[in-house]
Amino acid sequence: MKLIAIALKDIGRSFRSLFALVFMFGVPVLTTLIFAFLFGGVGGESDEFELPKTSVVIVNQDKGSNYLPVIENQNRDLNSFGNMLVNILQEDTFMNLIDVGTADEEDAREMVDAQEVGLAIIVPPEFTETLIGVGPKTLDLIFYKDPEMALGPQVVQALVMGIVDRFSASSISMETINTVLAEEALTLSDQEVYALYSKLSEAVQISPEESETGMTIIAPQEPGNSEESPSMLSTILREIMGGMMIFYAFFTGTSAAQSILIEQEQGTLARLFITPTNTQTILNGKFTSGFILVIVQVVTLMVFSRLVFGINWGSILPLFFFVIALVALANSFGIFLMSLVRGTKQAGIVFGAGLTFFGMLGISGVFTGGTPIESAFKYLPLLAPQGWAMKSLESAFSNNQGQSLLFSGGMILLTAIFLLIGNKRFKKRFK
Amino acid sequence: MSAPAIKVQNLDKSFEDVHAVDNISFEIQTGEIFSLLGPNGAGKTTSIGMISGLLTPDEGEASIIGYSVQSNPKKAKAELGVVPQEIALYEDISARANLNFWGKMYGLQGKERAQRVDDILTLIGLEDRDTGPVSKFSGGMKRRLNVGIALLHEPKVIIMDEPTVGIDPQSRRKILDSVKHLRDQGITILYTTHYMEEAQELSDRIAVMDHGKIIALGTHEELINIVGELDRITLAISGDTNKVSQIWHEIDGVKHITIEDNMFYLLVTDSNQILPDVFEAAASVDVRINSVDIQEPNLEAVFLHLTGRALRD
């Protein structure tokens, strides 16, 4: 009963503290809300993350070629691949991705420098001639981009080079056919060449969206519940919210343990020891308040983010393991850290610097996934207890029960170690 | 014969290089007010730390109503209330919430606890201020609550560690009166102080402590008798201290002279008779007496006599 009285007293004081409430709930929610706003949605079934449109200006210097037959595209007669490129990019198909205009080179470069457009594409005069094999062997298409932009120009570049590939296809095909036939001592008549060329040109005019590739995309393992796959925005927010939740759960656990030091300085801890209450009961009461606070925090954040952001936290069983293990580890780590320091001043530094460092290390995978340093950050987070929590949560996302047991089990083992050391140190201090 | 309320046997405690408490022993009978008197750093707080179970003695033992604090702490602490020197309250919660919590820590349950909380609030005069946060209380109010908590579980023994330090005279008066009131109810009180007049007013017996040792123990009269019926004359002088000290030693009736920073403390048999001789002797060696104070034998004199130092901060 005394244990519960101590725990309830501490919990009540925490809920009276604006600072504690802000760190427990306010900051994780605020951070995720900001990300949700940044990406323009708040989750749910239909919200998808879309890259904003990139403004593009094309400098079409292509002089065409007399050898190129007139190409019909969208009911227009075009006499150069440069014109065709402009035409294709201005199609409705791409209107969500790019905004296309044309200008001369000087104006185009100025527009990029003035950040009026993100990218200028400079099509050189020999574009068509090179593509049909009557001009220079190779040619550079210049992409002059706004240095502040990376992703948009990259996407547009991939798109444009895909179109250019189709233009090149007919020349490459033509040359290859001539080569393989020549190896068999066969040649083509002019008529045959023309007919062949017409066939090859038809393919150029079919957009990638219209052509069938035959490729099948198979999604990886589905989560254990019956819901649809999460949208990309929801996935991003889930990672961020999960990371924030873990990060601040450890703050709550440490804050609860820090109350031991605060009470020591206030004199109320000594007063507790003077009562007929044994030391372990007092410590257990304080530890219990931490456990309850973290449980409340984690459950509240999960329910809130489910309702507001539509975040699907994954399947129940791994999630349950994760929550229990997180609550235990966040508190035991806090107890361990606080047992190392002498007073609240040192604790403040541990709190601010230490927890932030370990926290960021532990959730660094959220930020480095899909980047060149992803492999380096695959195992590094496991140096921090927060890293184990993050892995456990990710296995709940992917309904990987084996991994969930592994990481949650690891967390429980770490809990036991931290609790053992922390409890021992505190008992020794208060003997 | 029933066990003494507090029994202290050969308590000893050192902190690194400091021998804070040096083998002290005493007994306090039920219903006594027993004062532990000594300057700051004498070892009073360390002693009561061991008696209340907060500190583990290096040697020795203390017991409360026959229960050893070291080997049977739960029972011993159940009989003990402690009023710490520093205010030890949860300032962000109300007085009632504080009392409720501490009542639980002392094992009070349900209705009994609720009744005791009400009683204590009335006793300490905070029944109208029981709901706001303690942080809004005045210093005096906090002190009263600090005392109230120690009384919640109706302990048989109360330790009060310098409860009047830094408070106004009115509040001090109230505390001293409440101590007497508690004694009248049969509660045993161990009271630590460095104020001689408090020890004098309240105590049945007094232990004088200095540098970790009890240097004298007894009733007020017994302690005074150590210095005999000697008056104390305190003189502030300007002039040659050696010369005047020499000449004053020669005056018949001057039993003891202590000098500290140009202040002379003379223990004399009859101050009325000796004072004119003292002035005359000083004048003869061109020493000017700037102030004179005469006190009848008191604990200050006892301390001075035993330690050669004044009982002051």
Add this chain to the structure above:
Amino acid sequence: MKFIDIALKDLYQIFKDWEPVIFLVIAPIIFTIMFGFMFGGFSGPGDEVTDNRLPVQLIDQEETNLSKSITTYLENSDILRVEKSTTTNDLSKYKQAVADQTIAAAILIPDSFQKIVMESGDIPLEVILDENTTAGISVLQEIQSAISRLQTAAQTADLALQIYEEKTGIEDENERTAFYSKTFNQTLNAWKSPLVTATVTQTAPDGAQSTSEDNAFAHSLPGMIAQFAIAGLISAAEIIVQERRSGALSRLLGTAVSKSDILLGHWLAMFSMIFLQFAILITFGQIFLRLNFFNAPFATFLLAVASCSVIASLGLLIGILAKLPEQTIVFSLIPMFIFSGLGGAWVPMELLGETVRRVSRFTPVAWIMTGYKDILLRGAHLNDVTLPILVLFGFSALFLIPAVILFYSRKNS
């Protein structure tokens, strides 16, 4: 000059605990590196030492010349690191591996591959990937690009075969297949030397034109400097709060010190602390992250002064508004998160919608980042960053004016 004494006293109080101060320098460096990589672009080919390409498992169930051509082609990708697996009918382990993100994708060449390609020109690859991850998107783009070329190869081989059959009348299935495969392979090889290549250029930091060399830290460092400068206000603002709570302010007002001296002294202390932070981090960026701040030293300096002025003014307002030390933490962290998040410190502006970009103009962090990115990426000089500097001084006034009014209007302020 009593305000200088007040400022020095504040600085002493701030710096006597050096550990939090060190943290305020180390933390932005760590976050700069992490955010720099996070939005520094998708995976690249890597260098001689590390291969940063996306790991992809390839299962060839057919093992024909045609399927081997495709395998070889994909192995030469700049984006994908292909590892061949033994043939299997059980795809579940590959699905699990993609779900666990141990591989980016798995590509299956089914056992009817050659037949389908020759008959229809389709490329019936089966690809296991997660379209909701950046890795998955990268793989999909690369495969789609490859398929386009594979289809060209298929079409070329088909046309060549038709002509070959017409001219030679060949009927032997093996010979037909061999000819088809040879043509297919040669077409693929021809793509190794494409007719048209892309060259990406941009304005270089010194204002010249250069080939694109994205320094992702140019995006992340200015934002993190601003973010952690705001975080650093906690300790400085707390001094103002403690001064009021302890009665020291009342005592100070009882001396010959004016209210304006007090305000100026506190502001100056905050400004100095933040300016030192800026100086250290800018120097760090210049030396270790190859960010050329010193290409426009006067612009960099003045922009720093304007930035520090805003943040110091915000700190003064927080110190005056907060009643408890705890409140300084809350009042500092919330603007830190909001201004940094909306200002583009976490996510590059190009990824954010128009609404967000408009809203960001109302945050000082956005203007700090605009100014520094212009210096670092476009070789801007003082003329070019005049607008951000003026706007920042405007924000400074926005925070300072209510702080002054509040301070003067309080009885025992």
